[in-house]
Amino acid sequence: MSPNEIRIFPLSGVPEVKAGDDVAQIIADAIQKRSWSIEQGDVFVVAQKIISKAEGRIVSLAEVDPSVRASEWAATYQKDARLIETVLREAASIVKMERGIIVARTRHGFVCANAGVDCSNTLAGTVTLLPEDPDASARDLRQRLEKAFGVKVAVIISDSFGRPWREGLTNVALGVAGISPLVDYRGMKDGSGNTLQMTVMACADEVASAAELVMGKTQRVPVAIIRGVSMQSTSGSGQDLVRPTDKDLFK
């Protein structure tokens, strides 16, 4: 490995995760099967989907009784009213609800389509919700992985979010443990000797995006390991990436 190089390894062959499963053990088993060695500072990026499943954040649509509001919206846009009802229940507030698209703020403060309710890679008739507390999930997983591998690592729990002015989704970090989610360059000097004023980079989101490049959507690669990321510190959480509503210009 050349100095300052970053490497991204896809962890394929992870079995289907069910409610109550031990994700740390599943990851450790998959890594041991490959005889991979985990190094100090490796970052595990884990798809929100398998965390949600392990934590039982699964809704069977057959058990959802849609409200009038959900039914009317669903009828207008040819959607499943039970899915829309689940989205409305997960939304702390609605940011936009237009043209069949629901952009909502979740209780965690994430602004995303369908309040994070997702019907891809789920059993027929079920949808997944975001983890209750992705930072707690990341901290717990980090602790267990450190115990399994005997080195300090970081964990990012990621999901794919849209952007208002750009096409396509990119992966972002919902839960973060063991890596500073933001790198703050303010006050440092740039290459021309000017003091940088505005630059805070969301490196945990960038690590999540980098991982997505090997994770795909159609094969089962719910985990990637990123080696060589330089960290400003090992503290901070995914909540640091959520812009407080009093700074939101697009409420």
Add this chain to the structure above:
Amino acid sequence: MSPNEIRIFPLSGVPEVKAGDDVAQIIADAIQKRSWSIEQGDVFVVAQKIISKAEGRIVSLAEVDPSVRASEWAATYQKDARLIETVLREAASIVKMERGIIVARTRHGFVCANAGVDCSNTLAGTVTLLPEDPDASARDLRQRLEKAFGVKVAVIISDSFGRPWREGLTNVALGVAGISPLVDYRGMKDGSGNTLQMTVMACADEVASAAELVMGKTQRVPVAIIRGVSMQSTSGSGQDLVRPTDKDLFK
């Protein structure tokens, strides 16, 4: 290199770029100095800043005569009126202009702070503008790099953009050549056999973000090489990542 692994190499030691410089030659020289071999499918991520400088997209603030609007805004928020004037000239339209923050749509359709006008890593008293046509810049650079190295490569010209609901900046792709900017999973089957309906990933933005992890802001690393990115095709442009205004819910 293990199968499906991605590697990201920072190209440091690139000299300061001036108007009229040949960026392809500068990159080729820096790579030859390291005796690196470039492989088919390698993606060069290049900071917008050096492309803008080479193309002479530099404004000397001493030559800018601010309008009344720019002067008033600058006085209210303790900004440089000549900088604000430059921002307003680069803006095709203003998306938000509040609390000292200007979010504008550029002529290319990019929605970003200060219409892409940037005073970091520039000579004192000067600012850079975005390239006139980042896709044309990417195509040109790709052609020259392919000639220099004798293999097919891709080029992404990247810049750091903010997001309305998340803290920190992430790198995105302004200009793209030789890699499909979007990966379209619609109609494919997920791991559970469901047909994916909504999933289009902005992989060029994710590659740009991945590259940023080695590029930093304070050292001169304006280029990164990403190896191992799987591409849906080699066609498409950075403009494919710009959401058309008729689909914009947040105008």
